[in-house]
Amino acid sequence: MASHLLRYLRCAFFFLLLLQLSLASPTPNPNEDCYCFPGESCWPTPAQWAEFNRTVDGRLIATTPIGSVCHVDNPWTGYNVTECNALRANWDFPHTHYESSSSVMAGLYANQSCDPFLGPASRCIVGTYVQYAVRAESAADIQQTLAFTRAHHIRIVVRNTGHDYLGKSTGAGAVAIWTHHLKTIDFLDEYRSPSYRGPAVRVGAGVQIFEANAAASRRNLTVVGGNCRSVGLAGGYSQGGGHGQLVSRHGLAADQVLEWEVVTATGDHLVATPHNRHADLYWALAGGGGGTYAVVLAMTSRAHRELPTAAATLAFAAPAAANHSAALAALAAYNTVVDLFFNSTLGPLLDARGAAIWELTAAGFSATPLTLPGGTQPQLQRLLDPMLAALTRLRVPYTYSIAAFPTFYTSFETMSPDVNISAYNLGGRLLPRRLLDSDPAILVDRFRSILASGAVLSGVSVNASRELPRNTPPNAVNPAWRDAAIDLVIGTAYSETNTTLNTLNQQLITDTLLPPLEELTPGGGAYLNEADAHQPDWQHVFYGENYAQLCSIKRRYDPEGIFYARTAVGSES
Ligand SMILES: Cc1cc2nc3c(=O)[nH]c(=O)nc-3n(C[C@H](O)[C@H](O)[C@H](O)COP(=O)(O)OP(=O)(O)OC[C@H]3O[C@@H](n4cnc5c(N)ncnc54)[C@H](O)[C@@H]3O)c2cc1C
Ligand SMILES: *[C@@H]1O[C@H](CO)[C@@H](O)[C@H](O)[C@H]1NC(C)=O
Ligand SMILES: *[C@@H]1O[C@H](CO)[C@@H](O)[C@H](O)[C@H]1NC(C)=O
Ligand SMILES: *[C@@H]1O[C@H](CO)[C@@H](O)[C@H](O)[C@H]1NC(C)=O
Ligand SMILES: *[C@@H]1O[C@H](CO)[C@@H](O)[C@H](O)[C@H]1NC(C)=O
Ligand SMILES: *[C@@H]1O[C@H](CO)[C@@H](O)[C@H](O)[C@H]1NC(C)=O
Ligand SMILES: *[C@@H]1O[C@H](CO)[C@@H](O)[C@H](O)[C@H]1NC(C)=O
Ligand SMILES: *[C@@H]1O[C@H](CO)[C@@H](O)[C@H](O)[C@H]1NC(C)=O
Ligand SMILES: *[C@@H]1O[C@H](CO)[C@@H](O)[C@H](O)[C@H]1NC(C)=O
Ligand SMILES: *[C@@H]1O[C@H](CO)[C@@H](O)[C@H](O)[C@H]1NC(C)=O
Secondary structure, eight states, X not given: OHHHHHHHHHHXXXXXXXXXXXXXXXXXXXXXXXXXOTTSTTSXXXXXXXXXXXXXXXXXXXXXXXXXXXXXXXXXXXXXXXXXXXXXXHTTSHHHHXXXXXXXXXXXXXXXXXXXXXXXXXXXXXXXXXXEEEEOOSHHHHHHHHHXXXXXXXXXXXXXXXXXXXXXXXXXXXXXXXOTTOXXXXXXXXXXXXXXXXXXXXXXXXXXHHHHHHHHHTTTEEOOOOSSTTSBIIIIIHHHOOOOTTHHHHOOTGGGEEEEEEEETTOOEEEEOTTSTTHHHHHHXXXXXXXXXXXXXXXXXXXXXXXXXXXXXXXXXXXXXXXXXXXXXXXXXXXXXHHXXXXXXXXXXXXXXXXXXXXXXXXXXXXXXXXXXXXXXXXXXXXXXXXXXXXHHTTOOEEEEEEEESSHHHHHHHHSOOOOOOOEEEEXXXXXXXXXXXXXXXXXXXXXXXXXXXXXXXXXEOOSSTTOOTTXXXXXXXXXXXXXXEEXXXXXXOOSSOHHHHHHHHHIIXXXXXXXXXXXXXXXXXXXXXXOTTOTTHHHHHHGGGHHHHHHHHHHHOTXXXXXXXXXXXXXX
């Protein structure tokens, strides 16, 4: 513990030193240890912004918060009931946010700056949204932006889709480098390097999972992508680890990466591979978190041959609570089947290289879907038979479907419903396989206590260790991923309007719901993309033993610490 602390302090200490140095040197900022903020005299003049805009070929966008149509008093648009109602009705769809240059899906980090649900008289300001975004189309756009923000001491943020749950893709007073329109997709029939020979795909940083999936399927190939189609493949997803239904066959998304084409904090345009002199940067970007070391322009990853795939969905409801013997028997029956999922279904499914995307709430259990890439329908059916038999025997009503598909792509498109942005306060924990094998009853017991508090659980179960191709170069994925059988996410109710409630519900996760799971998994981890932004000891929990090395790589490529994001490496300073 003490040695960990020491390492974090060293990471922090370095940046503090820099701060002292910058105090001594002249800067355009009167408030020298802080970034320049709108309204301060150091903030660029309209003429300076216009000049900067010319250097990025007119791709500078001043933020108009998308909620402005819901507010009477705002400098951008009129109040329009029709448009406001349409915005509210579409709010939970990811595209409402990712087509915008500023909106974020994790509402908490918008800080009610221009909240469409608060009523027309509430404030509408830029607030915690970025002030400007540069719609990047080239390395030069990124270099110009870094030069301008450095010269004026303005905070920089890398923004792709705005999916990030921890608020890492927005920042008050910041200029965003907006990568969403970097949409090229190229396939290489045979990529060759000392560690890999085979098909590969090169995606621009703005390519979303649905676009990469569709392009790959046209060539009978697959890429490791997430369950949510609209997440950015080369953005926070692959940079943070990246789970999905093909992981038990091929590894995490970060494990697929062959090359990163980047612009570093110092403006250097370079390619990092496991075999060149930027191997350290390659290592850090593959799992060490987005928005931290460099701006990714493009990523080249392994592509894989298509596989016939079997998939199933299963759902059954918890009986309504009541205090009479029939109801108690129904509850016992329900609990038995839930137990069977964790104690004898999940492990064999992972051993067969399958994946489960499941949810457990007070209302019931559902799996959408259970997938066996490369497997047949009878194989998947056999894995599920014990649970189905118990459901029938114990008279628990359920819905079930199973099908075989010629390809993973058709399975994914058919069996995986598109997901909304999740309106929850979040926390997460990686739960190792040994908990399923040695004492699943304790684990399920902890799940039930969490449900009793009104929270919901969602789990992604894959085996991120067994199928790493030979010669896969090491990377910075949290080592806790390698023996995890469940990436567990805890959600508590989120209110669009009640900040007090959100604060309390986030504290509930940090102080009450996560600790019993942490106690079961001492020294364990959480997936940095699906976790509690207030996680104590996040350095170790999100990055494991890689933290010190990540700090030193960050210092090398971002010596002034310009890439800041909450819980990103180095952010403690
Ligand atoms: C509804 C939903 C479903 C999800 N499903 C999955 C899933 O199935 N599997 C999974 O693993 N994760 C999933 N996630 C989590 C997801 O991986 C993270 O939110 C991820 O950070 C999104 O990356 P992005 O680039 O799309 O988003 P953004 O919010 O735009 O960016 C996320 C982070 O990456 C940085 N970043 C983005 N682009 C770049 C770039 N080009 N260069 C440098 N830094 C960059 C940003 O600065 C920020 O720190 C899901 C999230 C949501 C909201
Ligand atoms: C940047 O220039 C383009 C093209 O002239 C213009 O459309 C855009 O509004 C400008 N951006 C800002 C913030 O002024
Ligand atoms: C409000 O928006 C709708 C839809 O865009 C448009 O047709 C209408 O003219 C707008 N009303 C006002 C008063 O601007
Ligand atoms: C998804 O979000 C949309 C838009 O807010 C909403 O209409 C729809 O009911 C949501 N779907 C689910 C399954 O929650
Ligand atoms: C969020 O908004 C409140 C006002 O409601 C303000 O006091 C606070 O400073 C804002 N937070 C950030 C990070 O801007
Ligand atoms: C993909 O596979 C199908 C069926 O095996 C075949 O007909 C088709 O030609 C293949 N397409 C490509 C681009 O290889
Ligand atoms: C359930 O019913 C029994 C007998 O009717 C009673 O003793 C017990 O207190 C009840 N429990 C609850 C939680 O209501
Ligand atoms: C799994 O749970 C069921 C129902 O609670 C129980 O009967 C069975 O013994 C458990 N099996 C294992 C391997 O723990
Ligand atoms: C993954 O597979 C390996 C090899 O079969 C096995 O040892 C390990 O326990 C599995 N891990 C998980 C999380 O299922
Ligand atoms: C907000 O939530 C808190 C905590 O649950 C509650 O006490 C308060 O009444 C709520 N406020 C409103 C306006 O609903």
